[in-house]
Each structure stands twice: as structure tokens, then as C-alpha cells.
Amino acid sequence: MLLLSHLPEDVLYHILSYLDYKSLTRLSQVCKTTYHFVNRDAVWRKTAKEFLNTGITRNGTDIYPSIPLKERVKIAQNWYDGVCKKAINLKWKTKLLPWLQLDGNVLFLSQAADIGAYRLATDSGKLQRKSLEIYSGHKGDxxxxxxxxSHLISGGSDxxxxxxxxRRDMSMELSGHNQEVNCLDSKGGLIVSGSRDRTTRIWTLTSNCPRDTIPMYDRVWSVAxxxxxxxxxxxTACCENLSPxxxxxxxxSKSVCSLGLEFRRGAGVLDMVFESPFQLFTCGYDTFIRLWDLRLPRKCVMEWEEPDDSALYCIQTDGNHMIASxxxxxxxxxxxxxxxxxxxQFFQLSVHPVSSPVYCLRFSSSHLHAALATSLHSLDFRKNPIRIR
Structure with missing residues (x-):
């Protein structure tokens, strides 16, 4: 009798590709041999692509290669079902407009004029209260x-x-905007900033003077x-007769095209993120998340409406199926x-009568971090894991 374990590995991989995650888990319990084979990432890769936030992007890139895919699929079920443990990691007394960035197990948080780097505990995901480093220098928030x-680049109200x-204890100041820098992005040594002064400026890391200044005729809220x-x-804020x-x-430094022509006045775009060279997600005051295809004929191909008719301040995607707003x-x-x-799923982090926007959110495979006006919240999706039987 031919046993399953006697089959060539390529044949086994092909057979297992037809099983769902519950069947794979049950199969792994048959014996030690199948357990070790089924637990390989190669077996779970196809299944993982169908789940939310497993770290497998649409093009197959693995964002979290150090975490076994089987474990990520279990946690992904919690994301889908909304099973998590809420916690408040930090509180502060003055209302702020904080911003976040996540780099591995280090969370960067802006509070007023400073940006702190905080380590996240590997086992619990909790924020260690003592900062690793503080980045300062702005005269405003x-x-x-x-x-x-190699760099942390910040724009301030100054x-x-x-x-x-x-990597080194040094910084450079770029002066050019005469009002607050609402947004900026940087890639490949290029910096693009947008300001309340109705201009967008293009910079390089090698010069403290702008390479180009583009009149926008409206306040700039986001850039990517x-x-x-x-x-x-x-x-932009969509307060003029121009597409935002x-x-x-x-x-x-020339306009290539405008996206969409039916934005109502005041429907400013507050956040945007590229998921690929031709896929752009946007959100803002008009309460919609929109997916734009930047290939000709450049159009909105899908949209999601906020059920409570609330403005959307921020969005993030997992590169595959999930959006968080x-x-x-x-x-x-x-x-x-x-x-x-x-x-x-939805999670309400502030309690009535206190109300605050979610100014920024970032997530890993197991945690979501959200910055509100007076607190930093986290959602841990590893808690109360769903048992796969």
C-alpha cells in the first residue's frame, strides 16, 4: 500500500494545495511525519494568500518571513472575526495631532514637537514606556x-x-514653506512636501533648497x-474649482492628469497610499475609500463608503485583501x-462623550496601533486565538 508520505514532495505539494486551512491542520495531526511536512511555509502559502493580513502580498512577497505561515493564518482568522484584546499604551493630557510609523518592533510616535522611538516587546507587543530615542528640532508641532x-523626515507647523x-547624530533643516507642512513623502532620496501655503515642493536629500516649487492654488493635505x-x-482641500x-x-514638475471630476466642494483628500505602481488608495472628508487604477484611462475602479458618514483620516493596506481605516x-x-x-469589522476606541479622530494607524501581522488626540491604542489579535480543529 502506498502511503501519503511515500509520494514525491512535488506531488504532495500539489495535492495539499487543494485543501483548506482546517483540512491542513487536521492532516498535520495524523503523525509526526505529516506534521513536519504540513507545517512548512510552502504548504500554507496558497492558503495564506486568501486570508487577511498574513503578510503575503498580491505579488507573492512575504512581509514577515520570520513568522511561520501556519501561525499567521490562525491570527488572520482573528482579524476576520474581530477577536482581539484592546489596550491603551500611552496617554497624554494635551490634545495633539499625533502621527505613527512602524519599523519592525519599533514604533515611532510624534507628540507635539518631538518624535519618540519606542520598542515593542516581542512576546506581548506592549510598548516600552522609555523611548529609545527622541527626534526634536521643530519650533511647533x-x-x-x-x-x-537611513532617515526620519518630519514636517512641522513651523x-x-x-x-x-x-545612523548618526546629525540633522538637516529644509526651509521653504511659510505655513505648516501638512504632508510629505520620501523615496529613493526624493522628498515631496505639501503645505497649507498652497504649494508642493520637491527636494532631494543632498540639498536644503527645494528643487521645484509647484503652485497648487489650494491647501495640500496629502502626498504620495x-x-x-x-x-x-x-x-488638496477641494476648496477651489480643481480636482483634489x-x-x-x-x-x-508638471501635472499629468486629474483623478475624478465629481468631488463635491470640501471633499479634501486626507490620506493616500500606493499599493503598487498603478494602484492608489485614497480617503478623506467625503467618507469614501477609493481605489484608483493609474493605468490609462486612469479611473476609480472600486470604492468603500464609511457607514456612519464620518470623514476618514487615515488608511493602510496589507498589500493583499485588507484595508484598515x-x-x-x-x-x-x-x-x-x-x-x-x-x-x-469595527472597533470604537474612545468612549462617549469623549470623541477623537483616529489620526493615524499602523499594523503588523498581529497588532494594530492607532493614535488618537490624547492616547495611543493597540489591538492584539493574538489573544483568544481560534482553535482549528
């Missing part, structure tokens, strides 16, 4: 900041941009550089499955 491999080296580095997109979303050529009232975080239009 930090509005936005971004991380690159109209300045500070470029901090993450394409992964190709050949173009960038700006989102425009695509720009980096080399020529933060709304303007009562600290509501929503999880969306791109394969359906209705909200999948």
Missing part, C-alpha cells in the same frame, strides 16, 4: 513624518522640514510618491475586505 532606511539621520519614482500624487487629486511628473468620530477603526463593499 510635528504634522507628519516618514521613515526611510513650516520647516527636518531630515534626521537614523509612486514606487517607480517617476510620478507623485497630491490631495492630481498626478505629477517628477522630472518635469480611521474615522473622525469616537476613535472608530474599521477593517475592510477588498473583495466585498461592506465593512468587515
Amino acid at each position: 510635528v504634522c507628519r513624518f516618514v521613515l526611510t532606511d 513650516g520647516k522640514i527636518l531630515v534626521h539621520s537614523r 510618491i509612486s514606487p517607480t519614482l517617476r510620478s507623485f500624487v497630491t490631495g 487629486l492630481r498626478v505629477w511628473d517628477v522630472e518635469r 480611521g474615522s473622525s468620530y469616537y476613535g472608530v477603526v474599521r477593517l475592510w475586505d477588498k473583495r466585498q463593499t461592506k465593512c468587515l
Whole structure:
């Protein structure tokens, strides 16, 4: 009699590719041989692509290679079902407009004029209260900041941009805007900033003077550089007779096109994120998340509406099926499955009568971190794990 374990590995992989996650788990309990074989990442890769936030992107890239895929699929079931443990990691007395970035197990948080780097405990995901490092230098509040491999770049209400080296104790000041820098992005040595002064400026890491200044005729709320580095997109307040979303050529500093023509007045775009060179997600005051295809004929291909008619302050995606959004009232975080239009799960982080927007959110494979006006919250999706039987 031919046993399953006697089959060639390529044949076994092909057979197991037809099983769902419950069947794979049951099969792993048959004997030690099948247990060790079934627990391989190669067996779970196809299954993991169908779940939310397993770290497998649509093009097959694995964001969290150090975590076994089987464990990530178990946690992904908790994301889908909304099973998590809520915690408040930090509180502060003065209302702020905080911003977050996540780099592995280090969380960067802006509070007023400073940005602190905090280590997340590997076992619990809790924030260690003592900061690893503080980045300072602004004379007003930090509005936005971004991380690159070598630098932390921040824009402040003082109209300045500070470029901090993450490897050496040195920084550079970029002066040019005369009002607060609402947004910025940086990739490949390029910096693009947008300001309340109705301009967008293009900079490089090698100079403290702007390479180009683009009049926008409206306040700029968001900006994102394409992964190709050949173009960038700006989102404005939509207070003028112009589309709030425009695509720009980096080399020529010229507008390539406008996205959408039916935005109502005041439908400003507050956040945007590229998921691929031709896929852009946006959100803002008009209560919609929109997915834009930047290939000709450049159009919105899908949209998701916030059920409570609240402005959406921030969005993030997992590169595959999941979107997380933060709304303007009562600290509501929503999880969306791109394969359906209705909200999948929601979490209210602030309690009535206290109301705060979710100014920024970031997530890993097991945790979601959300910054509100007076507190930093976390959702731990490893708690009370679903047992696969």
C-alpha cells in the first residue's frame, strides 16, 4: 500500500494545495511525519494568500518571513472575526495631532514637537514606556513624518522640514514653506512636501533648497510618491474649482492628469497610499475609500463608503485583501475586505462623550496601533486565538 508520505514532495505539494486551512491542520495531526511536512511555509502559502493580513502580498512577497505561515493564518482568522484584546499604551493630557510609523518592533510616535522611538516587546507587543530615542528640532508641532532606511523626515507647523539621520547624530533643516507642512513623502532620496501655503515642493536629500516649487492654488493635505519614482500624487482641500487629486511628473514638475471630476466642494483628500505602481488608495472628508487604477484611462475602479458618514483620516493596506481605516468620530477603526463593499469589522476606541479622530494607524501581522488626540491604542489579535480543529 502506498502511503501519503511515500509520494514525491512535488506531488504532495500539489495535492495539499487543494485543501483548506482546517483540512491542513487536521492532516498535520495524523503523525509526526505529516506534521513536519504540513507545517512548512510552502504548504500554507496558497492558503495564506486568501486570508487577511498574513503578510503575503498580491505579488507573492512575504512581509514577515520570520513568522511561520501556519501561525499567521490562525491570527488572520482573528482579524476576520474581530477577536482581539484592546489596550491603551500611552496617554497624554494635551490634545495633539499625533502621527505613527512602524519599523519592525519599533514604533515611532510624534507628540507635539518631538518624535519618540519606542520598542515593542516581542512576546506581548506592549510598548516600552522609555523611548529609545527622541527626534526634536521643530519650533511647533510635528504634522507628519516618514521613515526611510537611513532617515526620519518630519514636517512641522513651523513650516520647516527636518531630515534626521537614523545612523548618526546629525540633522538637516529644509526651509521653504511659510505655513505648516501638512504632508510629505520620501523615496529613493526624493522628498515631496505639501503645505497649507498652497504649494508642493520637491527636494532631494543632498540639498536644503527645494528643487521645484509647484503652485497648487489650494491647501495640500496629502502626498504620495509612486514606487517607480517617476510620478507623485497630491490631495488638496477641494476648496477651489480643481480636482483634489492630481498626478505629477517628477522630472518635469508638471501635472499629468486629474483623478475624478465629481468631488463635491470640501471633499479634501486626507490620506493616500500606493499599493503598487498603478494602484492608489485614497480617503478623506467625503467618507469614501477609493481605489484608483493609474493605468490609462486612469479611473476609480472600486470604492468603500464609511457607514456612519464620518470623514476618514487615515488608511493602510496589507498589500493583499485588507484595508484598515480611521474615522473622525469616537476613535472608530474599521477593517475592510477588498473583495466585498461592506465593512468587515469595527472597533470604537474612545468612549462617549469623549470623541477623537483616529489620526493615524499602523499594523503588523498581529497588532494594530492607532493614535488618537490624547492616547495611543493597540489591538492584539493574538489573544483568544481560534482553535482549528
